[in-house]
Amino acid sequence: MSSFEEKSTLKLFEKNFITENQFNQIKEYRGLGIFSLHAELKLALYLSVLLFTSGVGILIYNNIDTIGHVAILSLLVITIAVCFYFSFKNSNGFSRAETQFENPVLDYVVLGANILTCTFIGYLQFQYNAFGTLYGLATLIPTIICFFSAYYFDNKSVLSIAITGLAAYIGLTVTPRALLSEEFYATEGLSFSAIALGIALIAWTIYSKRTILKTHFSLIFFTFALHLIGLVSITNLVHFNSAIWLLFLIILGVACFYFYKISYEIKSISLYVFTIIYAYIGLNLVIAQLFTIIDFDDIWELLIVLLPFYFVTSIVIFIKLIKKFNKLKN
Template identity: 65%
Template sequence: MNKFDDHATKSLLDKDLITENQYKEITAYRNLNIFSLNAELKLFLYLSVLLFTSGIGILIYKNIDSIGHVAILSILLIIIGVCFYYCFKNSKGFQKTETVFESPILEYLVLAANILTCIFIGYLQFQYKPFGTHYGLATLIPTLVSFFCAYYFDNKSVLTIAITGTAAYIGLSVTPQDLLHNDFYSNPNLSYSAIILGGLFILYTIYSLRINLKTHFNIIYLTFALHLISIASISNLVDDYNDDGIWMLFGLLLAGSSYYFYKVSHETKAMSLYVFMIIYAYIGLNIFLFRIFQFIDFSDIWELFVFILPAYFIGSIVLFIKLIKKFNKETAE
């Protein structure tokens, strides 16, 4: 039993939340060092879904001329139909609160069926163009299907696909790596759309808490909102077209966003939100200071500035570590 678990259990005993006998039983059980393979098995199931869907895509790509479009679409439709039939037959139906299924296979069959649905609609639009030139519909329809499946089957992986599709529908890529390559500089409206979408995600989490609708999904919405708002704000901080002072508004927006996610990360005890919030706030602060320093003449004290700079970065690393330790301590209590 590690020291953290022992300390947490001891704190429960000190607060009279468990009895001395219960404490001894818990300690004896943990000393057996029994561990679960649940996470490992779920990982293999997830990888099997990804490999299967990837294999379908490769099969289509390499044999598109020999198999034929109608045959490929028919096979995809049959597989999707079988997956959804099994899922609907064995699911508990829609529930407002978190739903736990007896078999983990159901969760990954929903994911497989959803990914194949996206492939089917995308391939259908590419080959036969049933939506004409309205290519957004080819993104919107799988997105709506994904939202339905995510809430009906209580599937977080499918919800991620749905949120990604929502962002793609308005022209955004919502992974951090892709966001950095979005065309924010030549098209500032794109960054405004990212900020608005992130704000809408935050408002939805507040609304879902009020009506108690799948509140465990909120961490996903908040994660996307954090990345969208923070990266879009940082993009506008470094952009040259904001030299008239508008960039300061985005600095304030980033500061407000960081404060909000600081509070939310403590309320939800979400380490991922807290870490990314610190990183984005640190980057934004440095860019903000750099733009302020552009108006200051350092010709006389530049040697002092160069001397202080290494200490500043070392101090930042030490402060980051202390903040993480403090967060762990606060959330563990």
């Protein structure tokens, strides 16, 4: 056993949480040097699905004139049908509680089926204009299918795709390119749409909790909501614009306070860390705006000297907050 594991096990024995026989069994088991490959195998399966679906896309792009549109669409339909057939055949059916396939590989079959479904519908619209000028349907239909699959097969990866599709349906593309090009700031309507979607995700999570509907999906919904509200608010705070700037500052403050409480409630370290980061960025943007309003010429050199201490103190406080959270969570 490693030093940490040995001390932890010994502490449990000293506090009479385990018997001497159990202590010896634990020590003997850990001495075998057995380790789990569960996480590595799941990662390999996930990468396999991504590589397969990416390969399908590249194959279509490079051989579209050779293979033909009908042949490509037929191949996609057959593959999707086979994936969904095995998924439904081995599924335990819909349940409001958490369910799992007996064979975890089927989770990735469901994921592959939904990614290929999105590819199929997108290709159908691009090549044949199947939905005419109703371009939103090309996004909405695969989004609905992904939401159905996520809840029926209890698949978190597919749920993430569904929420992303929903965001795309209302015109959001939360990507580094979108942030760098200041799309949220350029369109106030887009900013408020993003915040409205974030609030809607929170409301759905609260409803799901009260009705006991897939409550283990809460972290995914909260994570998307936090990033939507946080990124939009910060993007708009970068630009000083009187009442609108103040409005987004209030939204960010309320959101950070809410998610701070929620992170403790659901014991999510990732939600807690991102909440602190967004709050810290918002605080620094407020300080930056104060520098533009108030004249600090007389003490400018002193502020430059204090700046490194400010960042070091921030890091120390951040580490203490994380330790406090882990202590309370455990």
